Amino acid sequence: MIEAVDAWLAAHRQRLLDELFAFIRAPSVSTDPAYAEGMRQAAALLEGRLRRIGLDNVRLLDGGGHKSVYGEWLGAPGQPTILVYGHYDVQPPDPLELWETPPFEPTLRDGRIHARGASDDKAPLWIAVSAIEAWLAVAGRLPVNVKLLLEGEEEVGSQSLPAIMAAHRDLLAADVLISADGGRWRPGVSSVNTNSRGLVALELTVRTAARDLHSGRFGGPVGNAPMALARLLASLHDERNRIAVPGFFDGLQRPGNADIASMHALGFDEAAFFSEIGARPGAMEPGVSLLESLWFRPTLEVNGIAGGYDGPGGKTVIPCEARAKISCRLGPGQAPAQVANAVDAHLRAHCPDWVELEISHERKGTAAYAVPEDDPYLAAVERVVERVHGAKPLRVGVGGTLPISAMAKEMLELETVMLSYAIADERIHAPNEFFRLSSFDEGLAAWARLLPELVRA
Amino acid sequence: MIEAVDAWLAAHRQRLLDELFAFIRAPSVSTDPAYAEGMRQAAALLEGRLRRIGLDNVRLLDGGGHKSVYGEWLGAPGQPTILVYGHYDVQPPDPLELWETPPFEPTLRDGRIHARGASDDKAPLWIAVSAIEAWLAVAGRLPVNVKLLLEGEEEVGSQSLPAIMAAHRDLLAADVLISADGGRWRPGVSSVNTNSRGLVALELTVRTAARDLHSGRFGGPVGNAPMALARLLASLHDERNRIAVPGFFDGLQRPGNADIASMHALGFDEAAFFSEIGARPGAMEPGVSLLESLWFRPTLEVNGIAGGYDGPGGKTVIPCEARAKISCRLGPGQAPAQVANAVDAHLRAHCPDWVELEISHERKGTAAYAVPEDDPYLAAVERVVERVHGAKPLRVGVGGTLPISAMAKEMLELETVMLSYAIADERIHAPNEFFRLSSFDEGLAAWARLLPELVRA
Incomplete structure (x- = not known):
């Protein structure tokens, strides 16, 4: 048949x-x-x-x-x-x-x-x-x-x-x-x-003033929203590229022996992996293999940032607002809501008084x-x-x-x-x-x- | 007449x-x-x-x-x-x-x-x-x-x-x-x-891959351009909001006695200044008065950031490129080219191997x-x-x-x-x-x- x-x-x-x-x-x-x-x-x-x-x-x-x-x-x-x-x-x-x-x-x-x-x-x-x-x-x-x-x-x-x-x-x-x-x-x-892997997403908006301001007339005493956003985002990893959010890794399981055997059997060509996408190695947290990082480790990515002027030439403005979309891939054992709450709490803890921070939890998330x-x-x-x-x-x-x-x-x-x-x-x-x-x-x-x-x- | x-x-x-x-x-x-x-x-x-x-x-x-x-x-x-x-x-x-x-x-x-x-x-x-x-x-x-x-x-x-x-x-x-x-x-x-004040401007672009990548298929080993940009921008100030770029303040003069007397005479209402623009105090470097900060101190502002997805909803992408426009107001005595070169050198020194950094010096600058x-x-x-x-x-x-x-x-x-x-x-x-x-x-x-x-x- x-x-x-x-x-x-x-x-x-x-x-x-x-x-x-x-x-x-x-x-x-x-x-x-x-x-x-x-x-x-x-x-x-x-x-x-x-x-x-x-x-x-x-x-x-x-x-x-x-x-x-x-x-x-x-x-x-x-x-x-x-x-x-x-x-x-x-x-x-x-x-x-x-x-x-x-x-x-x-x-x-x-x-x-x-x-x-x-x-x-x-x-x-x-x-x-x-x-x-x-x-x-x-x-x-x-x-x-x-x-x-x-x-x-x-x-x-x-x-x-x-x-x-x-x-x-x-x-x-x-x-x-x-x-x-x-x-x-x-x-x-x-x-x-x-x-x-699982997935959970957040969106954050920072505001530092009621409107965009002239960088000459107001620059110095007044906060800058894209800079505030940059500092918040930078706080999410440590200098070794490891996620620095307390509670983020709670419950995470390492791959089992069968998974590790399978990853070894693949004979993975790391140089080809990077060259195919035009990227350089060095951004990965230390102590895990590349395939483990791809399939079993959680991530915290910025999917997009925006704020202020992005047209031709320059604009000497202090932008009053900046936004970022963030998403996390989750490894086995992580609970999506727990991860989202950990990131949320970390951002709020790192947010200075002069920044108004709004975080929206976009989805329920997936384990x-x-x-x-x-x-x-x-x-x-x-x-x-x-x-x-x-x-x-x-x-x-x-x-x-x-x-x-x-x-x-x-x-x-x-x-x-x-x-x-x-x-x-x-x-x-x-x-x-x-x-x-x-x-x-x-x-x-x-x-x-x-x-x-x-x-x- | x-x-x-x-x-x-x-x-x-x-x-x-x-x-x-x-x-x-x-x-x-x-x-x-x-x-x-x-x-x-x-x-x-x-x-x-x-x-x-x-x-x-x-x-x-x-x-x-x-x-x-x-x-x-x-x-x-x-x-x-x-x-x-x-x-x-x-x-x-x-x-x-x-x-x-x-x-x-x-x-x-x-x-x-x-x-x-x-x-x-x-x-x-x-x-x-x-x-x-x-x-x-x-x-x-x-x-x-x-x-x-x-x-x-x-x-x-x-x-x-x-x-x-x-x-x-x-x-x-x-x-x-x-x-x-x-x-x-x-x-x-x-x-x-x-x-x-004077002015000098820079534009920077970071690239981490040849194209945008699926955050599930590639997330973990591969760098994230907006995140790399955020870390570079965050390195420009210290935790007290003071510009952290070596050589940035070279030649800067403090205001003279006549200027200080004039600033005192203005009887400046700081609370009204912030409330008028809907901003909160706290973003200013310590040890200078508000009017000195506005008129005599240099600044380093982000005028705009962009990278990745900023449309409705989410997009689980690792953006391969992110951009920022930066400008600095200059105080008396600072040389625009020296400031631009100092920021340029600082950014390059803080740029990890996995990030391709391009910096363009937009203008000659003004003292x-x-x-x-x-x-x-x-x-x-x-x-x-x-x-x-x-x-x-x-x-x-x-x-x-x-x-x-x-x-x-x-x-x-x-x-x-x-x-x-x-x-x-x-x-x-x-x-x-x-x-x-x-x-x-x-x-x-x-x-x-x-x-x-x-x-x-």
Whole structure:
């Protein structure tokens, strides 16, 4: 049967790609209300596709924010039910001027699809849906029961997914969640993701006066907001690049022996890692390995700063306000709220009297997640990956955050197994994001094989 | 004769104001090339006016940047020649959203003209020209010889004025420079400016990678540009708010006894100073008085910072670049180039290996200036101010920078005496800049009286 499915996928490859391109063209930026229409387009397009390929009970699930798209096929009694996860929202495209081709016009170049969301997560999601379409077209049925949950808020922390899960506990009941989000390690390396970091975000605004002031007429006695912000941000790490916030590391677990063995087995080329991104080493806290730093250690990043004049030439002004967006990746064992509160308390403790400090906690946050080492669905995914790629996969961390994992565990009692065909170097969240066309074919082969692999003996 | 001049000014007041409003409407932002047309408009408008009121040899002087407007009346042989100075360029209007009325549409509200450039320096300049017009209209001549130099680059450090002075040394020869730029201390306080601070500016850019990076996929081993910038900026002051740059204070002189006496005499209300601008005390270096800090101490300000994402919501990105604009006000005795080099060297010394640092020195810089205590033209200005305001003026610092003063001294061997009718609280360089209509009338009275006051006995 798999030969017929493979043949169907080969015959319909161009149509599947054309439809993927149309999906990518919908500018579905979830964080910015200016893109509301793009969000609606992308959801409607997905909903239409799930209906067309023959899924049942296709509907939008509303949790108060951007809706999730749901569909199911439950015609395999006695077989497991998998909940397939992906997201149709994408990151903002700015800075626009750095894109070689328009972010929402997918462009095929050097065997790569260039576009915002191509890799994160539109093509990987499209692969999973296309494998399901192929099985339904060829066999008229699926080997196992399948539910799809395709959300529109992954890039803003899956904010209304808990409400959707709470309202649709039975609808979403399954044996395992299989995520089309996540990512492979490197081209040519057989790998599966088994853990991800958590995330929590804060925004801070400092004010030092009621209005911008002339730096000559007022400079000296009066505080400077960008300078005050700079000092607060500088206080967050010590001189060895280690996070200096009391309580920040509470509960953090170091990687286990199996993880450490896997990191050693990867034979990681640190020089290539830095040269690929045009960065220099030296910014990492001492005493941890690079892969541990990427997959298991928490971070405290400034995602953006702004304040005062940034136009051409100069402006001799004392800016009265400055802002920073901060986010932290979390390691295993850290509680998001505890981390946010620790950063908040540290900033307030370091804020001088002459600065008015406002801190907003943007999201509830997401804890780190790791699938149990002996999970049977993980074993099935590993067998399929080994078959498609000809090598037993290494278990790797994803570094990023899949809010779904912690939520599915907490609210639906599901473990998460990842089978994504993104690769970690595809300029995700940055200008000129791309997805490899070769991954499209590999992904279709793997997802088409996964469904029969999950059948109970 | 002065009664006839006063009467003429009263009779023509509305027309003079209407013309001032037209002058303000020309959006003459010198720092931003997008305003090139506004700069040309303002210069053409001034040139036309100088011709119309009867000045001779009216022309534009080209030093490679925005042109200066020149005109003269030299029909008083044996009498002193004064070089009247003002500038027709203004600061950028942003942030635009904070203006109550459009920045380039002068709006009369509560006896104040609200507009960018109303106070700095279009109305004060207009006052000087109008007093000259009145004398020429009423008497057919001026009591002393007058030259006008109205430049278009004050807000960008008078960059091409040295070239103009070098090329037109004879044309600009005079006995004293009288500046319509500067400012009075407070409404109701009789004052003249006798010193100003210097200025030097730098721009820095830090880069940590070739592109923005996903904070999950790369966070940990890789540096963060806004954070690196924050640490560099934070290193510029110590924990007591004192500038921590080695060599920064080299050559700085403390205020003299006469200056200290004048500061005491002002009976300065520090609480009112802070409450007026909505700021809190505590940001000033210890051991200096507030007025000394404003008029004689150097500063190191951040005029703007930018880097990464500043849109709605969040973006989990490691920005690869961040920028800051820095400027320093200079106290008496400091050399601008030495200060810029000291800041440059400090930043480079504090820059870690993983950060690429680029520093551009934006301008040549301007030294601080003080008119000699016994200058006879200063004495004449003080007599006129005492007559118009009914009280002997206090000598006050201007805090800001008049590049013209140091340049006129160096290149034309002229001292600078200031007679400006701006007041220090008129939101200069900030949204909702304004100029008091009452100052317009006071200024006309003072400038009309200054011309005969300068006649040699």
